[in-house]
Amino acid sequence: QAWKQVTALAKKDKVLAASLLERQRHLAMRSGDESLLCLEALATAPFTTGLGNEHPLENGFAFLNPYGLPYLPGTGVKGVLRQAARELAAGEWGDRHGWCTDDNLVLRVGNTDLPFSAIDALFGLQSADGASQHLRGALTFWDVIPQIKGDSLTVDIMTPHQGHYYQQKPDKKTGDSTTPHDSGQPIPISFLTLPPGSGFTFHVQCDLAHLNRIAPELATEGRWKAMLEAAFAHAFLWLGFGAKTSVGYGAMQEDPKAGAREAARQQAQAEATRRAQKEAEREAALAQMSPLDREIREFLDARQDKNQPDLSALIGGLKKGRWSGVNKIAVAERAKAMMLSAKKWREKSEKKNPDKDNDYQDTLKVMAWIKGQ
Known part of the structure; x- marks a missing residue:
């Protein structure tokens, strides 16, 4: 009963989540189509994140402050996409889709040349400890506000076995470290998840001025966008987002209805623009009367x-x-x-x-x- 009270979503919660997503869409429209990639996806498995956060219970969960809504931090999205790009660049998954691990790009910094790859150009150069050469990536990953399916979060349970061994609790009689065996006492641990079917809208913004300066070939004809879409497709299928992805959590697929919704939004926006233009013309005509x-x-x-x-x-x-x-x-x-x-x-x-x-x-x-x- 306590879990039901904790996981229940009020109507205002879903309205707030939808409003935050709508605000992101309005901000994205100001960026322009050339510098922004917007991709809508559906979770095909439960999703969870922030399990390592401090919490009175065993596992935490990531809630967006001050709204108290589940969210996927943009930093987490960036990390998954960087790994997806690396895997595609390795060539072990077939088509590389333009990704390459070779430092085939060069940036002149003072009197020295800084070699870097397309991954470095888009995600940033991860310099070794003590290195003085750094490179800011052209991409900015926004936080994701999930649109939760249903009227509540869900509760999953994991039951780790042989905790006495993994936590290295010594034997009470001898004081020696114990060995793994099947007579341990597994303790079920509950944690929060989002149900499959929840919607995730990813926004990735590209600093085209910066990208044109360091790697103009990636900015030509939206090449960076095509490469990133391939990385998203790979991440949806093989990597997942959030926590516990190694056991199947966080898997997603591109929303098949996203295109129709986007077309409807564009049509509504065009209609609103026409109405606004007509009203402006009317006001101008009235001013002359x-x-x-x-x-x-x-x-x-x-x-x-x-x-x-x-x-x-x-x-x-x-x-x-x-x-x-x-x-x-x-x-x-x-x-x-x-x-x-x-x-x-x-x-x-x-x-x-x-x-x-x-x-x-x-x-x-x-x-x-x-x-x-």
């Missing part, structure tokens, strides 16, 4: 029935007393001009029953309003 013309236009734009003709809406507003005094006369004059243009001005009725001649009745009303009646 006289105060009365602006008031008439705003009145017509605010009508509930958007299909109602302008003339009908204007006459309806006059009937309801929307305008008074000189403004009422001016609006009536505007209505008369619209009726003349539409050939609806009828000073004499052509029907046997004038009361049923709508155009004639409207003409009489407009004429009375023009006279100030």
Whole structure:
């Protein structure tokens, strides 16, 4: 019962996680498509991270401060991707996808040449202890905010055997270090995980100015992005993210529905841009109008029935007393001009029953309003 209370996700938790991800998307849009790689994935196995964090229980868990939500630190993503790049560069997995361990790139630093590889250019040069030559990587890995499937975290259990041997607890009688045997007392240890099917959106930002300076060939035609996508695919299948990856945790696959969602987001963004542009054009047009013309236009734009003709809406507003005094006369004059243009001005009725001649009745009303009646 205690675990159920601890692992339960309130509605506000899921809303907050979605809001944080949406904020990341808005920040990513400012970076531009050329300098950002965004990749959406689904967990195909349980995911856990931060087990080594200090915690009252045996294992900790990584929660993002101050939100209290599970997250995958960007540093962890960088480490996994660097290892994936190294494995691809080794050539033991088939296609290298452009990765290479050879120091085939050279950067002039003062009077010396600094050789480095594509991995060093993108992830940074890991210098040996005491070395004075360093190189900042062009890539920045953002923290990942998982979108958790279901309404709670899950609890997994690991039961290490022969703990007496691994912890080297001496025999109580003899004081000698014990040896592994099957008569030990295994203790089940519970730890938190995220369920399979949870969504992970990875954002990787590239400093193109820096990359163009040190390795322009990697910046050409988005080559760095294609190489990184291959590293992600390798990491999803063979490495995993988070903790306990050696026993299958943290495995992922690219979300097959991500393309459709991205297309829908782009369409919504384009529609919002069109609406904003149309509103800006409307405001610019209103700014050029006289105060009365602006008031008439705003009145017509605010009508509930958007299909109602302008003339009908204007006459309806006059009937309801929307305008008074000189403004009422001016609006009536505007209505008369619209009726003349539409050939609806009828000073004499052509029907046997004038009361049923709508155009004639409207003409009489407009004429009375023009006279100030």
